[in-house]
Each structure stands twice: as structure tokens, then as C-alpha cells.
Amino acid sequence: MDLGSILLLFGILLLVILYLVRPFLLHRATLVTKEEHTLSFLLAEKERLLDAIQELDFDHNLGKIPETDYPLQRAALVAEAAAVVQQIEAMRDQQSFPKEPARPPQAATQPRRAASPDASPDDEIEALIASRRRERAEKAVGFCPQCGKPIQQSDRFCSKCGTPLLVEAEQGE
Numbered sequence: 001m002d003l004g005s006i007l008l009l010f011g012i013l014l015l016v017i018l019y020l021v022r023p024f025l026l027h028r029a030t031l032v033t034k035e036e037h038t039l040s041f042l043l044a045e046k047e048r049l050l051d052a053i054q055e056l057d058f059d060h061n062l063g064k065i066p067e068t069d070y071p072l073q074r075a076a077l078v079a080e081a082a083a084v085v086q087q088i089e090a091m092r093d094q095q096s097f098p099k100e101p102a103r104p105p106q107a108a109t110q111p112r113r114a115a116s117p118d119a120s121p122d123d124e125i126e127a128l129i130a131s132r133r134r135e136r137a138e139k140a141v142g143f144c145p146q147c148g149k150p151i152q153q154s155d156r157f158c159s160k161c162g163t164p165l166l167v168e169a170e171q172g173e
Helices: 001-024 035-064 070-094 120-138 169-171
Strands: none
Touching: 035 070, 035 169, 070 169
């Protein structure tokens, strides 16, 4: 090996080492406070509980959950979700966190029933569940019999293969 290739190899090794050590030298780690971490956990828990309530309702509509168990399970989930919402509101009142998280554009155009200050957390949870049901209803209602692509309720033809669809006629029966 000649001197030029050794210097080139040494230069590349030095660049790789600098690239790997750079995060430790900058000390710009974004630290998350305990309050932000707790708020993030509570928001994730609220979403999990809303999903669980929605799945419970769906399973009940399919007949998978007995009539005697459904009200008790739903009441327990709603109570737990209400407690989480109260904790979130208490944290937002104490800290300088934003009062309202960013909502998707579709949800921003829909009125909220729980907008009054004396509304209970249960009303807010019920409103969120209702908005999720509307979003789910607006999603795919089936699949194209020809190519298998998901289709919307308003589709008359498959957007992929052009097969005529009978979505509206099937729902009218």
C-alpha cells in the first residue's frame, strides 16, 4: 500500500468517527418534561379507550357480546375515559399546554356537542365516539368484485378497473 491510500483510508475513518460522535458533541438532546410525558400518555390512553368503546359497540351490534354484559362493560369504559379526560383537562389548566389538540380538517368542520363549559366528560366522549362512527361510515363500504379495490358508498364504478358497482341498489334492499 502506498502513502496516498493510507491517508485516504485514514481520512474516511476520521469522517465516519466524527459523524458517529457528532450527536454527543452537540448536546442538543430535546428533553421531554415529566408533565409532557404524562400528558402524552393520557392522550394515548384516551384514544385507546375510545377505540375500545367503539370496538365494544361494534361487537355488540354483531351479537358477539351478550345483552347483560354490554351495558356494564360500556359503562366501565366510559367512566375510565371520563376520568382520563378530567386528568387531561386538569393538567392543561395547571400547565401552559394547548387547550385543544390539533384536530383533523374533517373533524374541525363538524360541530361539537360538548362545547359548553358545563358539559360532562361523558358527553365529550360520546361526541368523539359519534364522530368516529361517522368517519368509519364514510370509509370503504365494500370491495370491487372484479379487482378487490375498496369502494366508497357513493361510487358507481370502480376507480381502478371501471367495473359497474351495485352499492346503492344493495343498500336499498
